[in-house]
Amino acid sequence: MNAQAQLPTAIFGELLLRVSTQTGNFINSDEGIAIYAGGSEANVASSLAGMKGPVSYISCIPDNPLVRQTLAALNDRGVNTDRCLLSGDRLGLYFLLSANGLSKGEVVYDRKHSSFSLLQPGMIDWDAVLEGHSWFHWTALSPALNEHMAAVCKEALEKAKSKGLTISVDLNYRNKLWNFGKSPLEIMPDLVNYCDVIMGNIWAAHTMLGIPVDPSLNRHTPKAVYEEQACTSAAQLFEKYPQCKHVAYTFRFMDAPNHNLFYGTYHSGTGNFISETHETHEVVDRIGSGDAFMAGLIHALKSGKAAQEVIDIATSAGFKKLFVKGDLGDGSFS
Numbered sequence: 001m002n003a004q005a006q007l008p009t010a011i012f013g014e015l016l017l018r019v020s021t022q023t024g025n026f027i028n029s030d031e032g033i034a035i036y037a038g039g040s041e042a043n044v045a046s047s048l049a050g051m052k053g054p055v056s057y058i059s060c061i062p063d064n065p066l067v068r069q070t071l072a073a074l075n076d077r078g079v080n081t082d083r084c085l086l087s088g089d090r091l092g093l094y095f096l097l098s099a100n101g102l103s104k105g106e107v108v109y110d111r112k113h114s115s116f117s118l119l120q121p122g123m124i125d126w127d128a129v130l131e132g133h134s135w136f137h138w139t140a141l142s143p144a145l146n147e148h149m150a151a152v153c154k155e156a157l158e159k160a161k162s163k164g165l166t167i168s169v170d171l172n173y174r175n176k177l178w179n180f181g182k183s184p185l186e187i188m189p190d191l192v193n194y195c196d197v198i199m200g201n202i203w204a205a206h207t208m209l210g211i212p213v214d215p216s217l218n219r220h221t222p223k224a225v226y227e228e229q230a231c232t233s234a235a236q237l238f239e240k241y242p243q244c245k246h247v248a249y250t251f252r253f254m255d256a257p258n259h260n261l262f263y264g265t266y267h268s269g270t271g272n273f274i275s276e277t278h279e280t281h282e283v284v285d286r287i288g289s290g291d292a293f294m295a296g297l298i299h300a301l302k303s304g305k306a307a308q309e310v311i312d313i314a315t316s317a318g319f320k321k322l323f324v325k326g327d328l329g330d331g332s333f334s
Contacts, residue, residue: 013041050331
């Protein structure tokens with residue numbers, strides 16, 4: 001691993017608290033409520049730190065005892081949170097209306113007017129916070145919040161690119177967040193232009209970047225067909241975004257609350273690669289498995305792993321997260 005690869009990864013996104021119950025019933029329930037530190041980007045940071053990769057987490061958060069406890073959960077996992085901006089009064093929440101994400105239950109967001117959502121361009125000194133880093137990771141969840149968050153993301157991307165950082169994006173698509181009058185197709189292509197690494201799935205690439213996907217695909221479509229679709233989709237991404245050198249897709253299917261199929265594909269200038277299919281009937285917590293996949297992808301690429309190893313490590317990390325309670329991963333992939 002070269003010296004540049006050993007420099008920390010900077011990860012930007014909203015720190016959230018997840019509120020859940022064992023059954024998902026919050027009304028007139030005497031079972032108690034569990035609260036977990038979360039947020040996609042924090043989950044990536046936690047998993048990456050667990051893989052012994054130096055990582056800095058960048059967010060905008062209020063200054064109160066609950067937030068300090070939340071940051072402590074990240075610090076305990078080896079994540080540096082010193083670059084977080086203290087501003088505003090609210091930490092965003094989301095309510096999980098299914099036990100541990102073990103069904104297709106609803107998620108209710110409570111993120112409006114959070115400290116993070118009130119960020120404006122110029123509030124974060126990106127030149128300072130990105131100094132000494134070699135990689136910058138962000139997700140589509142941030143520009144989904146409002147137009148000025150999209151501007152903040154562009155500000156960060158411009159600075160990261162000017163400083164020579166490798167830039168990765170997770171095309172997390174949450175239709176409930178894109179409600180400020182702009183569609184992903186109006187925002188995301190401009191931001192993805194800066195990215196060296198694109199991770200997501202073929203459906204998110206379609207919704208956010210306009211990459212065609214066969215509408216007849218479904219749960220019972222053979223893996224070989226999905227592999228072909230992934231290769232076609234990735235080839236179009238490379239053509240549309242010449243800055244991009246790496247594409248990775250997840251394929252996750254759930255037939256029952258505790259059943260999960262998980263595999264992934266990786267595409268680069270060296271070819272197209274696919275992982276084995278991981279299957280389990282003993283899921284503990286589905287939340288954060290895609291984030292752990294992203295962490296595994298960053299870890300493998302920064303470590304200079306061979307192409308097949310890249311997708312095997314990323315997929316294994318995502319699969320192993322299914323057996324970890326709470327949102328934050330522990331970095332396990334072997």
